[in-house]
Amino acid sequence: xxxxxxxxxxxxxxxxxxxxxxxxxxxxxxxxxxxxxxxxxxxxxxxxxxxxxxxxxxxxxxxxxxxxxxxxxxxxxxxxxxxxxxxxxxxxxxxxxxxxxxxxxxxxxxxxxxxxxxxxxxxxxxxxxxxxxxxxxxxxxxxxxxxxxxxxxxxxxxxxxxxxxxxxxxxxxxxxxxxxxxxxxxxxxxxxxxxxxxxxxxxxxxxxxxxxxxxxxxxxxxxxxxxxxxxxxxxxxxxxxxxxxxxxxxxxxxxxxxxxxxxxxxxxxxxxxxxxxxxxxxxxxxxxxxxxxxxxxxxxxxxxxxxxxxxxxxxxxxxxxxxxxxxxxxxxxxxxxxxxxxxxxxxxxxxxxxxxxxxxxxxxxxxxxx
Amino acid sequence: xxxxxxxxxxxxxxxxxxxxxxxxxxxxxxxxxxxxxxxxxxxxxxxxxxxxxxxxxxxxxxxxxxxxxxxxxxxxxxxxxxxxxxxxxxxxxxxxxxxxxxxxxxxxxxxxxxxxxxxxxxxxxxxxxxxxxxxxxxxxxxxxxxxxxxxxxxxxxxxxxxxxxxxxxxxxxxxxxxxxxxxxxxxxxxxxxxxxxxxxxxxxxxxxxxxxxxxxxxxxxxxxxxxxxxxxxxxxxxxxxxxxxxxxxxxxxxxxxxxxxxxxxxxxxxxxxxxxxxxxxxxxxxxxxxxxxxxxxxxxxxxxxxxxxxxxxxxxxxxxxxxxxxxxxxxxxxxxxxxxxxxxxxxxxxxxxxx
Numbered sequence: 001x002x003x004x005x006x007x008x009x010x011x012x013x014x015x016x017x018x019x020x021x022x023x024x025x026x027x028x029x030x031x032x033x034x035x036x037x038x039x040x041x042x043x044x045x046x047x048x049x050x051x052x053x054x055x056x057x058x059x060x061x062x063x064x065x066x067x068x069x070x071x072x073x074x075x076x077x078x079x080x081x082x083x084x085x086x087x088x089x090x091x092x093x094x095x096x097x098x099x100x101x102x103x104x105x106x107x108x109x110x111x112x113x114x115x116x117x118x119x120x121x122x123x124x125x126x127x128x129x130x131x132x133x134x135x136x137x138x139x140x141x142x143x144x145x146x147x148x149x150x151x152x153x154x155x156x157x158x159x160x161x162x163x164x165x166x167x168x169x170x171x172x173x174x175x176x177x178x179x180x181x182x183x184x185x186x187x188x189x190x191x192x193x194x195x196x197x198x199x200x201x202x203x204x205x206x207x208x209x210x211x212x213x214x215x216x217x218x219x220x221x222x223x224x225x226x227x228x229x230x231x232x233x234x235x236x237x238x239x240x241x242x243x244x245x246x247x248x249x250x251x252x253x254x255x256x257x258x259x260x261x262x263x264x265x266x267x268x269x270x271x272x273x274x275x276x277x278x279x280x281x282x283x284x285x286x287x288x289x290x291x292x293x294x295x296x297x298x299x300x301x302x303x304x305x306x307x308x309x310x311x312x313x314x315x316x317x318x319x320x321x322x323x324x325x326x327x328x329x330x331x332x333x334x335x336x337x338x339x340x341x342x343x344x345x346x347x348x349x350x351x352x353x354x355x356x357x358x359x360x361x362x363x364x365x366x367x368x369x370x
Numbered sequence: 371x372x373x374x375x376x377x378x379x380x381x382x383x384x385x386x387x388x389x390x391x392x393x394x395x396x397x398x399x400x401x402x403x404x405x406x407x408x409x410x411x412x413x414x415x416x417x418x419x420x421x422x423x424x425x426x427x428x429x430x431x432x433x434x435x436x437x438x439x440x441x442x443x444x445x446x447x448x449x450x451x452x453x454x455x456x457x458x459x460x461x462x463x464x465x466x467x468x469x470x471x472x473x474x475x476x477x478x479x480x481x482x483x484x485x486x487x488x489x490x491x492x493x494x495x496x497x498x499x500x501x502x503x504x505x506x507x508x509x510x511x512x513x514x515x516x517x518x519x520x521x522x523x524x525x526x527x528x529x530x531x532x533x534x535x536x537x538x539x540x541x542x543x544x545x546x547x548x549x550x551x552x553x554x555x556x557x558x559x560x561x562x563x564x565x566x567x568x569x570x571x572x573x574x575x576x577x578x579x580x581x582x583x584x585x586x587x588x589x590x591x592x593x594x595x596x597x598x599x600x601x602x603x604x605x606x607x608x609x610x611x612x613x614x615x616x617x618x619x620x621x622x623x624x625x626x627x628x629x630x631x632x633x634x635x636x637x638x639x640x641x642x643x644x645x646x647x648x649x650x651x652x653x654x655x656x657x658x659x660x661x662x663x664x665x666x667x668x669x670x671x672x673x674x675x676x677x678x679x680x681x682x683x684x685x686x687x688x689x690x691x692x693x694x695x696x697x698x699x700x701x702x703x704x705x706x707x708x709x710x711x712x713x714x715x716x717x718x719x720x721x722x723x724x725x
Contacts, residue, residue, distance in 0.1 A: 292436050315403035315437035366481040
């Protein structure tokens, strides 16, 4: 977590432990704190203060948007094939429609437009959910075009974006103005795990996913996680203020990482072109190496990387994103995702390049022997 | 040595990991995720992976999960289904050992730089005076699992460790209790891991293949009964054949898949002295024709005296007639003192001549 976030939450875990919905003096102090936090978040999101909802994270935000819209309006839910499971599984659960993505992992606009005009569902679309940035490969969605076709062909549909991976690298104001609902996770920008923010347009007809005490203007019940909210707002504030410099700095590091690996080992696919993805994700597909083996040896070399999403048992699942993008099995089995952030340094990149190159060489050498 | 121990979440592999640590090895635990479908018995269910991980944490070793579900489906589940279609009685646990534990996993371990793979099987690897590796029966006669790992050749035996093979099951449990392992009292797994207790084999196969109705006939071709699913009938079976009550005991003596007929007969008609075996592999060099061996045809079956009548194809001749072995079952030859595995293969559908 960012130090600013830890500092911001500490007072609310000891001295000011009150429930902000109460009426006594300590409750009022807690209420003042989250009111101010909400102001800061609204500023960073470029939305009205009343449009900010604090949640338990991106998964809740995604579920609330899709199930909330479907429950309120009925009709069909639509998303892209490369969405995070927090979106994809909601749409599948509702027997909605999944639109293909292109080779870079972004939604096929023509297919989306055709789906919205399909006589079977035209006029009966409850929600369209398209991620701002893909969580595995980092590709940036053409949300402006998505918004254009959705508004043209399904003006009554809710347009939602899972912006979890965008928060660090893109100005959320530019995204929020295009959509009706936007959800982010705090831990992606240095805030606490188990916290998130949803921006929901005022007056938008969506049923709440969680009902109870009526917090967050009846849109999300449950006692406020005051410390979590304070830390989330603090982390977002710093992220927003330092974003431009960080994007420039991390882009250089990311390019150095990918260039370093690709110059030393053969048959590595840079999964998405650099101009089509955000700074913080270096995604490569290494032919002839299995992700599980690469990750194990990288871990031994003290490099913590990832491949795709893990299932409940902790096993790596084949990536639905790479499958949707049409990456061949020889490459997709060797998927390697390395994430960079505000703490990443140049010397760490040098170490990572050496480790990846060493690991891939070892695996390819041993494979011939085995 | 750096050892990768396969941890299923059961007590044997838990203690195996602990034994390796006691021997001073560098140990990493791994649980293979094999089956993605629904099942409540599986050795790869989430709760079993949790058990394996928690034991690894208790022992202070790293724990990995490898997803081999594609290979498991290809080498174990799909052939299991096809075997039933073909009128063969498969042994999926042996195929899992052959293709997953002692092929996919050991290859992965080699690539990652491990010196050996270990499992919790009750079997032992020893070396004779010439340095040849031997797969020896587990110390606990009742729990011996050398039968299910008979496919190990010299290269695999050299790379494999069975750290609990020298212990009795009771000793294994005692050690687990002494270590406070959460798996200490966990029951032994009995069932095919990908088949749920509630639905059973019938439901599993029924979801994947269309069952054929079949007539049950005597050796003379006289109709005696009927079954709804030819695919579920096994040689030696007595129940569920739609036969009238009373009369002498009747057994399935043959499953005629092409003609969708189940042939029944009395016990005598089920007896054979000859057994043809395919897909044969030997732990070291092949024995000679005329060599006396003991033959085991099920996981806890008796070892029966026989002579090697022919080597290629392998034909075994029992001293005394035995109930016919269902095609698809593994047939494992032990040395005549019943101490170690010589090799084995899969029972063939055809009967050897001079029956």
